[in-house]
Amino acid sequence: MRVVEVSEPGGPEVLRVVERPEPVAGTGEVVVAVEAAGVNPTDLAARQGMTVGDSASPPYVLGWDFAGTVHAVGEGVDRFAPGRAVVGMVPWYAVHGRVGAYAERIAVPQEWVLPRPEGLGAVDAATVPLNALTAAQLLDRLPVRPGSQVLVTGASGAVGGYAVQLAVRAGHRVTAVAGTGDEEWVRGIGAHVVLPRDTDYSGVGEFSAVVDAVPVGEALFPAVARGGKVVSTRPVADAPAGAGIVQEVMLVDLDLPLLERLVGEVAAGRLRTRVERTFPLEAAADAHRAAEERGRRGKVVLTP
Template identity: 40%
Template sequence: MDDRMMKAVLYDRYGGPDVLYVGRVPRPEPGPGEVLVKVRAFSVNGGELSARSGRLRLLLGRRFPKRVGLDFTGEVAAHGAGVTRFAPGDRVWGVLGRTSGFGSAAEYVTVPEERVGPLPDGLDPVDAAALPVATTAVTALRDKAGLRPGERLLVRGAAGGVGNAAVQLGRAYGAKVTGLARAANLGLVRELGAHEAVDHRSVRPADLGRFDVVLDTVGTDLRAFRGLLNPGGRMVTIAFDLSRPVTSLGYIACSALHGRGRVRFFSGDPRRADLDVLARHVAEGALRPVVDRVFPLEETAAAHRALEAGGVRGKYVVRVAAE
């Protein structure tokens, strides 16, 4: 078999999960400042679903084939000139940057050195693939919201990939955490540290009380949840309403100028320092991976289908290669 080629998950047109297939593409070579990672596992993220379905076609264009996969765990296979922190065989994890796009759903991926961190000792690489997205929760709570001990935190989508990490970290940061999730996942949300877990389908936002920080991972009904903020409260969202993108993004922008409590929107773009913080939280026992199900690489389409169906408990992870 030609070792200059590798397996990767591709799609040749926008559409549902069935457009995904495993094909063969040239194996990348690391350039200056880059590491080549042999991928062990990656997780499926909501942004990939939007990209694959065509909702982001104005940004992504119509050049095919396109790739999927945003985060990864694995081992360094080689590195380019100027790399000093990593050597072949090092166990690592990371997230591709905004300019890199998708592509970790493959046997190998090249990544700038600053996008890679050492995998915490004792952490299985398949389980660990559920965690790089937790850098988004760290940024949301620590940097964007400035969450303080004793404050009331509401996490919307508390059983999902970012949400479950936010529940764990909110508790570790000393907040009183309320998690909104499906009824079937309320036990998990409590287990992860929420002081209160509420079925999002059984209560109106107005009945939830007041909060100092609201972290939204859903993107709908932002006005209603913004109305729950105490004076001086902060709301952070990592999503917007894809059924009404212009209206939703417009509301987020206007919130900075009108009414109580600005809605801060951001898209995660983690670097080494963020991954190091994540590793420290894992080492301290404040954060653990939550894996709903593991799929083989050939069933990446099934993993996308499962995430689209809703109700995920943590993350869907795809195993690329065994250790």
């Protein structure tokens, strides 16, 4: 079967399609025939050799998010049978490319996999796990009550877009920063105020709760109230001494019950997602080039 390997850290050209042995389901594992695999910013970073914790040693396989159909099950699997439509997430920081979603089939523990609701296509499903879980867990770290004012950067992107929607559903008033041409989309998912990407943050007010999904980093500090908190997925510059700004960097946790709720919300149309382009597995390098383009409208997804 075919997988996409990173031959060495570098640009999109280091992605190569190779043949590997068919995966076999071990005890407690399922083999999934992958129909869609999300391309995420963390994949672009990992391709360049920027990983969290121990570095991955080439060749390694990228990909967190997958959706497809159960191909085979191992001993002790009691939640799935062959033919079941599923969606799941590889905790890539933990496995460092030993398993990745950029493949025709993958063998994974059944604890990484959920039944895919009827009516939710594989491509849309593959945009949910990493992005929606990250958004939900970022919001969980903010000191907010219903009616709070929340600032979300990167609202045009997948994590920021889910963060806007989840914050609005929780009863917060959201000010969102969106890319040019994406203002209508961001308003449509519930943002109360939409600011342009090149906003001067010294003039937007002060927020006690900020999801920095870009992250913007230092330029954002004028918009954070004393005692306010900024949550992000990557380290940024330290806040000025005496500013009273709390910063927290979060790594996503594979919370299966939470993911099941989020997938159900997308399937029911209560959370919205969008896909700009799909690429076959052999065009993974082109998919990465597309994912690196500014002004993109939605996710890039591989379709093995």
